[in-house]
Amino acid sequence: MKKTSLFLVLLMVCGGLAAQEMEVSSDAIKSDTLKNAVDSLNVTAPVDSLQNATQKKVVPAVKKKVELPTLEVRNFWRLMQNFRREYNAQLERWDDIYLLITGIRPNPDYYKLSMPATYYEAPIEQAFSISDWKPQIPFIKENVLDAQLPQVADLRHSVQVDKAVNRQLLSFYLSYPSLVKQNEENLKGLKPIYGEVLVNQPRKENLLDMMQNDELPNRVTEKDLLVIKPNFWTFGGNGYLQFSQNYISKNWYKGGESTKSLLSGFTWQANYDDRQRIQFENKIEWKLGFITAPSDTVHSYKANNDLLRLSSKLGYKAFSTWYYTLSAEFKTQFFSNYETNSDNLVSAFFSPAELNVGLGMDYKFIKDGVCNLSVLVNPINYTLYSVASDRVDPTKFNIEAGHKRESVWGSRLESTLKWKMFSILMWESRLSYTTNYEKVLGEWENTFTFTINQYLSTKLFVHGRFDDGVTREEGRSYFQLQELLSFGLSYTW
Template structure:
């Protein structure tokens, strides 16, 4: 065989190389299909194709593009008007993850079942929505590197500003436009809310202490039980509806009973028995100042005896004290309502003391012997302070001073309350009193000054109107 027959072979090979497309050597990577990313097998071609003439359905392409197994769709008597979800054409944003074991991506169970053919479109639409949701979830879980954003870490939207002209100052003011995502739609009809003209504040407490000491205790001592009850009710005029008026009334009752193991006459003694009423009424003068009138009355309910004796120390309306004053009051409360102070100054004040029990020595109350009452005209001043130090710590203080320019008396009461919870509390009460008419007590350094201090633990209950 002659070699001349093969002399055209190199020429043919070179020609074939030049005829191959240039881009066949460097092919661009083909984007993976959704089914490839989901690692789903491609559905086999159906043996026959069913052609149904129907009106245009915007969801048909979406169903056949996402799942090849859908070969035919029932005729839809009603066509849904909603468009394809916008999220389909946007970067993926991870919003939530939901695990549903009973629903597969390719064959979810229908959530709606109805014998009425008119509702078939609703079943198909619900199915389509569930397929879209599950495909999206499955895609993001298996391909987290393709998820662009997370709903929890999305950047803040750009701020918007607006410019307004102020002719009075010949300036342009640029301010930020604040938009609210969730706008509350105002009701068509206004809801009538009952006005509360009076605000109530009620509190009640029962504190106690107990000590047991065995007879052979090396230091000695006595068993004792102490109980302290306190009820307070405050009523105040609502300043929101009556800004030019001030009215407040406070009623308080305290009772302290203690066992008396060393008392041969009494099993128990009453260490404190006080009923007190305070009232204030005023008309606004300027800012926080009011022209005001205030009144105070106090007495006790039970008989009180001296230790190891049947002699009465005090009883109901023995003593009884009434004080009325005219002047001005300053009232101030901060916006968080944690601190409130009220100061009353009465240049004109009337004070009366009484004792209705003939068995009691009236000179102990500053009343002349042979008289049952004493009246005095002078001046008084009162300061009340309320401070919520913390959510469970409150401090209340009251200072009252009266003088008729011959003698003076004053009271300073302090109450520090620690709330353990809604029903348990610890309370420290300190009452300092000054009375220039009192004589010095024998074998004691106390004369004109008097002091009472009580530390107690117990139950509490309170409520108030806002």
């Protein structure tokens, strides 16, 4: 309707111009001339209405010789006809989604508008930013000399284009929020394709060789295949070296002793995951800490934290996030530990040593970079307690007096959690519960790491233990507790 109205207006203008240049002596000649003009413009408006309008304005006069439209009028009609033809052609090209438009040089500054509707953070930040705002002080006059100096061309074209694109995107977000399906966070993991693209020039085939060849011409043979096997192994770990120090003078009113402590730790993991059925996890870790002992007249320092542990799990996917799992764990310590003011050996290397082998199921919940939870349930579990040294009391480690080894069948529950609670706080927890349905051995290890930067951190280690299979001293509980707070170097790879 709008197009028809536009052409009617243009036609009326043309009629007025033509009426000034030509005088018609007959109504028939006048009608024929007007009809030819309308046909040349390809306008579908009724001709009778135009004739009536012309008849009202032009009074029949004396018959004169018919004059053709002037050159200017004919050029104007031709211009309008070409405009209509090009306008319709442009509309058809716009509606054709399969049309390949060539000749347009791509500009990477407008990539946000050429991609599917995506939510970007830059338009929101730009809308709330005040970086370009400057206060206007009415008491300071403008420097006239600065305006007269020759100005350097603005080289921030890409920055200005990006700001304009951000304003357009913000308007689009507000007007059509339901059309924005993609998020900028999902695009951060995408990587470009590196390397050169090699194009092999096709060689001319000999028809006789193709007829004698047993292989089809378009079939890919084994020698033409390049198979790249994915790497399902991932490796990682962390290490730390931390210390603490406490000084108390000899005449301190509450008494006490000055102490120094050193704590080191190392963890290394090698995991296999084919993303389909099989998972194979391996981990080795040690913790080693020493503390000075001023009250011990025999030893100048003691080992307050000593652990060497190797663990392995082989899982086959059952359903969802559950895996049939065969697990094994071995742990012992490095150095010997003695009683205070005595040479009585309490523990040593392989004294004690503990081995757990179980068969069960493992539940996993993994959220990359935030949480990693594993709950292992072994209805069938075998535990071997061993003491290698003759100087160590075996009854403190679930072994009967006079024996060096003890085999126990039962069940076991083990849960490990690694949770990044905040950007600077990481919580690592390990809970194990082993029982032969007569005795219980439970341990709960918690490590809170407060990260200062990439190389400095503070660690709080809390270890609780319950063991009712050992000999309990009178007045003492089966529950044991160890806590250590330290500060120092830390690195994760």
